[in-house]
Amino acid sequence: MKTLKYISLSIAVALVGCDGDDGKDGTNGADGVSGKNGLNSLIQQTYVPVGHETCRNSGVRIDSGVDVNENGLLDDNEVDGSEYVCSPTVTNVVGGSVDTTTNNPWFSAGEEKLTQAVANNAAITNEAGKAKNIILFVGDGMGISTVTAARILAGQKMGKLGEEHQLSFDKFPFSGFAKTYNVDAQTPDSAGTMTAMMSGVKTDVGVIGVAEGVSRGSCDSVSGNELVTALELAEIAGKSTGVISTARITHATPAATYAKSADRNWEDISDIPADETANGCEDIASQLVNFEANLEARFTGLNVDGMEVMLGGGRRHFLPKDAAFNSVDATSAIEGDRTDGRDLTAEWQASYPTGHYVIDRNSFNALNAETTERVFGLFNESHMHYEADRGNDLAGEPSLTEMTEKAIDILDNNQQGYFLMVESGRIDHGHHAGNAYNALEDTIEFAKAVQSAVDATDPEETLIIVTADHSHVFTMAGYPKRGNPILGKVIAVGSEEPTLAADGMPYTTLGYTNGLGFKNLGMETDADAGYAHPYVNTRQNLTEIDTTSPGFHQEALVPMGSETHAGEDVGVYAKGPGAHLITGTNEQSMIYHVINHASNLVNQAEAALD
Numbered sequence: 001m002k003t004l005k006y007i008s009l010s011i012a013v014a015l016v017g018c019d020g021d022d023g024k025d026g027t028n029g030a031d032g033v034s035g036k037n038g039l040n041s042l043i044q045q046t047y048v049p050v051g052h053e054t055c056r057n058s059g060v061r062i063d064s065g066v067d068v069n070e071n072g073l074l075d076d077n078e079v080d081g082s083e084y085v086c087s088p089t090v091t092n093v094v095g096g097s098v099d100t101t102t103n104n105p106w107f108s109a110g111e112e113k114l115t116q117a118v119a120n121n122a123a124i125t126n127e128a129g130k131a132k133n134i135i136l137f138v139g140d141g142m143g144i145s146t147v148t149a150a151r152i153l154a155g156q157k158m159g160k161l162g163e164e165h166q167l168s169f170d171k172f173p174f175s176g177f178a179k180t181y182n183v184d185a186q187t188p189d190s191a192g193t194m195t196a197m198m199s200g201v202k203t204d205v206g207v208i209g210v211a212e213g214v215s216r217g218s219c220d221s222v223s224g225n226e227l228v229t230a231l232e233l234a235e236i237a238g239k240s241t242g243v244i245s246t247a248r249i250t251h252a253t254p255a256a257t258y259a260k261s262a263d264r265n266w267e268d269i270s271d272i273p274a275d276e277t278a279n280g281c282e283d284i285a286s287q288l289v290n291f292e293a294n295l296e297a298r299f300t301g302l303n304v305d306g307m308e309v310m311l312g313g314g315r316r317h318f319l320p321k322d323a324a325f326n327s328v329d330a331t332s333a334i335e336g337d338r339t340d341g342r343d344l345t346a347e348w349q350a351s352y353p354t355g356h357y358v359i360d361r362n363s364f365n366a367l368n369a370e371t372t373e374r375v376f377g378l379f380n381e382s383h384m385h386y387e388a389d390r391g392n393d394l395a396g397e398p399s400l401t402e403m404t405e406k407a408i409d410i411l412d413n414n415q416q417g418y419f420l421m422v423e424s425g426r427i428d429h430g431h432h433a434g435n436a437y438n439a440l441e442d443t444i445e446f447a448k449a450v451q452s453a454v455d456a457t458d459p460e461e462t463l464i465i466v467t468a469d470h471s472h473v474f475t476m477a478g479y480p481k482r483g484n485p486i487l488g489k490v491i492a493v494g495s496e497e498p499t500l501a502a503d504g505m506p507y508t509t510l511g512y513t514n515g516l517g518f519k520n521l522g523m524e525t526d527a528d529a530g531y532a533h534p535y536v537n538t539r540q541n542l543t544e545i546d547t548t549s550p551g552f553h554q555e556a557l558v559p560m561g562s563e564t565h566a567g568e569d570v571g572v573y574a575k576g577p578g579a580h581l582i583t584g585t586n587e588q589s590m591i592y593h594v595i596n597h598a599s600n601l602v603n604q605a606e607a608a609l610d
Helices: 097-102 105-122 144-157 190-199 230-236 284-289 291-298 344-351 361-365 387-392 400-411 426-432 436-456 527-532 590-599 601-609
Strands: 003-007 016-018 040-050 057-067 079-086 133-139 174-179 240-248 309-313 356-358 375-378 418-424 462-467 474-476 510-515 556-559 570-575 584-587
Touching: 133 190, 133 230, 133 436, 133 590, 144 436, 144 474, 144 570, 190 230, 190 590, 230 240, 230 291, 230 418, 230 590, 230 601, 240 400, 240 426, 284 291, 284 344, 309 400, 344 356, 344 375, 356 361, 361 400, 375 400, 387 436, 400 418, 400 436, 418 436, 426 436, 426 527, 436 462, 436 527, 462 590, 584 590, 590 601
Parallel strands: 003 079, 133 418, 133 462, 174 584, 240 309, 240 418, 309 375, 356 375, 510 556
Antiparallel strands: 016 040, 040 057, 057 079, 174 570, 462 570, 474 510
């Protein structure tokens, strides 16, 4: 009877042939004096390929039997038994080529990541309200390609090849995607996207804090369409609240935390058409200063204390159009834009006499976070400087990281917790100007600010979410070799010279689908300087040009006065209580609901209103 055995060994068995016991004194195949010729017993092995039903990872079949017909082979009818020696799988054995896999650093890193992922999932709690504090970081315009390129640049600045580097939020345990379209727009703007994140309701492009029933530019249509934001709920619930932006504090993203406006451009009264102001329409800057009073007016019996931290740019929208009100670092002959004569900085100071109004780095640094009740910082006439250009500010500006650290130190004085929104607004502006250098440098600083928040908070009680409002038409192209300077020209694997395009000229890894196009402004660190030059959409010979310099603006395909947003999904990264709910692909409005679940804001606010 034939027998079948399955043997799992790490070594192969050699082919062995055993001759029969020939008759004594006889020769093989002939009878001897004392007996007849014996039969040949053989052991024969045959390779079996990957996928075999017995040896899925390949191996050897070992047949044994008697060579009856004496042909030197075992025919099927001569096989008495078979055994298999199967090649081991990577997970079962070590040695030889398997060591090459298991000892590989990429393999080990993956195992470590998996171990951490298992631990993260084991620590998940679905209990609502576990987050005492909420910090929402928004990298304005920080699409996936921006994250990737910034990650590489940050790593290369540290002496690494770059691709293997991780930004602070790359290390967060949970992530997903947000669909960024507005209700009426395939490719969105910051007003509609931030409104979705802050209120849980998607809305139209260009409107702030209101539902899609509003008509853009119609003040009357705001009534009845006002939305309640997460920051407002936190304020009602008794938490401290704060808003930080490197853009104007009245710009779309920060404004969506506190304002209700039929047009994102109504930053001060001079921006609103006269017929709309006659209807009692309040500009965004005024809404910020009147945040406490406006919120209390919307809810009967409500008593709140207003925002504790407001830091950013945009002084011009708070000052009268009168040179007498110019700040010491004003860059315009008349800094203020307001045509109603109001000095909103003075109004804020009158409402909060113990608060600190600051406009420069020294005053900011002098703040004692332990004793400061609240702070209103306006560090520039318009947007704050790009991070790479910050040293050129006349009065000095704090970095985004410094503002984040100071804000947390002030807000955490409240034992009931806090809500803080931090925007890196100039990532977006760098891209609009077609200057990857500044967009990426601001992204790197943004990542540092995120890390500062991680270091300053308790992960057991603080939910940190990092995301973007939308993307840009910013690309990484060609086939550059590993470690090639991300701001440089494409150099292929195995080469030391730039790859040439079909037109015989080199090209950069980074580029834009549309925009102002090529500029070679050398060491200029202000991306906005490019607007003073005409757009160029023809191919340029970059052979002698240093494309890694701050003032280099990448080539663009379609000529436009400003590069545009893009419509693809953006990343969402989270850690802390409720972070596990950030997974998969979701409507952008889902972010609000995660925040609400994690901190139980609606229930806390309703309890405060009872």
